[in-house]
Amino acid sequence: MNDKKYIKNIIDSRLSEVHISRDFAEKILAKPLYKKRIIRKSLAFSIAICICAFLSVPVIAANISNIDHLKYIIGTPIFQFLQPVELNSEDNGIKMEVIAAMNDDTTAIVYLTLQDITGDRIDKTIDLYDYSINGAAAFTHELVNYDESTKTATIRMIANGGQKLNGKKVTIRVRSFLSGKQYFEQIDTHVILSNVINKSPKVIPLDMNNIPGGGGDLFSELMEKGIINVLNVDEKSIELPNIDFVKITNIGYVDGRLHIQTKWNPTKDDHGFLYLVNARGNSVQPSNVTFGIDNHGGTTYGREYIEYIYDVEPQEVSSYSLYGTFVKNNNYTEGKWATTFKIEAVDKSKKVVKDVASGDIKLDEIIIQPLGIEIIGNIKDLDRLNIEATMKDGTKITYNHAVKDSMNGERHIKYFPTSPTKIENIKELRINGVPIQLDGHE
Template sequence: MKICDETVRAAVDSGLSSVQMDAAQKQAILAQCRPTVAVAPPVRRLRPMKRVLALAAAFALVLCLGGGVLAAAPELQQKLAVLGEETLQMLQPINQVSEDAGIRMEVLAAMSDGQVAAVYIGLQDTTGQGRIGPDAELYTPQVTGTMFTNVETVDYDEATGTAILRLTANASQQLAGKKITVGATSITSGLSFNDPVDLGYTMEEVRSLTGHIPVQYNQQIDSWGATGPAMECYTKLLDEGKIPVLAGWEQPLALPGVDWANVNAAGVVDGQLHIQVNNLGGMGRVNRLSFSLWNAEGERVPCTELELDLGEEHKMGTFQSYNDLVEYVLIPPQGADQSELTVRMETMTYDWLIDGDWATTFRLEKASESLVIPCGKDMNPWTLDEVQVSPISVTAFGTGEMTADSEAADLRVILTDGTEVSSSSASISTGDDTVVCRSIFDQVIDLEKVAKVTLNGEELPLP
């Protein structure tokens, strides 16, 4: 269907045909259809680097409700899509604004199914600097009373430089009917994953240049990550404190094209390449480095890779932080010729990191309706008592204790058109003889369009 002013108006008129509103409600809706702030189109900055936009989700959305209807800003009308009458009536209008550092954050709408909240947010740079792009993100999202949050890009209006985000928050307590505060202290935009840069050294040359570099085993490691073919072996050594880390040099070395981090130490220990990086603050709080080994044929060598967070940890919001020091360890395959393995550096960088204080407080309406499916299924040794499907999530509620040998609860929701509802995040929480397994959908769904729910491939009877 062609999307234009006429078709959007006709679709909205059709969707509202059964909604009864008095004159005051109609005027309130019309008021929301007018732009609340006018901003000059952002100035484009050209950068000579490869750009990959990290859009976690992209789907057209109607923000319509408010006594039934939430009216979207007119500059977004060409991006709207009608989701169906039932879905439209689920969203709660918020329309609260918080502005700082020249960035306007407007909470447009929200909904909750009890312990999960979905909040739609508009971001706009009121200074005209173009700091809000298609991949703008709340780097430090904050929703009171939640265990974790996930932020997705819904839409971007090029003309006004407005990004629409969907923030989903998962809590261990009841959110519906309570006041919550939604905000952030840091916003990022302009994400780039840049091609590997050859640092001009082989692994053997690093060993020769650094010699027998001092190491220490008693360094405090705040957190670590491990990937690659032999990672299980090294995770055990990390748990036991048997992985050495380098002692820092008196004079760090600069990295090509990087002004937010430098090399604090480097060397080869027991055939493993160690590179210790010092994050210098500023953009170093969010930009990231990684290293890799490449063979003489220009192919990336599959290595076991460790990343160790050392030094002082600096919090950036509820869930984000960075450390002064990070040590990267590359463990090449056994028998690899270190004289042929060249070291390359990769960077993930942002154009903008904007610090401020954005926060709005509002009361969520009561929880949306859910499909409740009794189960009583033995999951060895816990029992899955029931499954609940809401417009924004599917959740398995159980009793007992989940163990490593327990059966997984793979829940899938299929709509009447045959499509499976995709999920952006999943969580498992246990305690007090309860088990909760939840997946949060990438979109709001109409429960009347749910055709099938399966558990580990087995179809469950719908109520």
């Protein structure tokens, strides 16, 4: 199995992690958001959670303050960049504390904790569902640490819009979260594809500019087409073993590619994907599109259906088995948690390098800042950028892809380092092994 593509599909299946602020969406689309956890591909805006999650650490004394605990978790090199906040909000037996924050001209990072004072609703699978950072265009989050003895989760939020937030009051709101996740991995569906495929199925048109999201290697191609064909809905009803929140509703070949349509129950962010595996263990990972159905049987904006698309020839299908990976959320907790504080850029220094050629990749601009490196240009293959900085003391800092944003045909990609960096201490920067001249300053 291709592990890289397998992980990529797990990330694609979580595109609902992306949050786009209501004000930002309304200004561009002039219509309300459909749902809090849905990415609008019509904005050509997407986020993937930073893969460089901090390592978990042993439980420490329960009476230590959250800010001291955070320093212990993330280490002094990162902690020294933080602006202490230490503001609490309590509701429904759960306490939220915004511990600290840091900001540069493009990115804000906020550390907060959630602690269950009265029950067991917080665990190591906690996932914020409805949350916001006012003034930020888009945001995501990740779990940094879970302390089982105190039932406390430490969470890192990452937001775009750093320059707009400088010196402004920022309100962090959490209205609901998920926990109690169940993982169903490498589930054999026992579906014999050659017996159920319709090679001439009925199809219906789908407007790719009116869907909540999608993913995979073929997604850009499908977006460029504007209108694509998907399978007519609900022509089959195939249950999956031990899975009660999704079923297969159609399988067929559309425009030379295998389509497998699924219908999802209206749950709180249960998710997953289907993939193909042959006898040698080689896998074919899908691309996918998400849509809904109106009262007349036509496609519309919605999350009810996900159609998976595979580049597999009809004569090859019989050599593949259909597997799935899914996640179910058993707990959904609501409340009103909010804190407001002023956020400042802890270090406004930056270095700008323009018109960079790195192998066959042409970059319009590289902006190096303490919290990361922003790459601007027409970059199609995000996985091709391997970024490493060597500091003057010989320390090497690696950068992992975290946030991407496309506007006006130009892609902005923010890569986060293993720890914030002092710009003046960078001796050398390499992208895909190619050294980048760092003479430009701003």
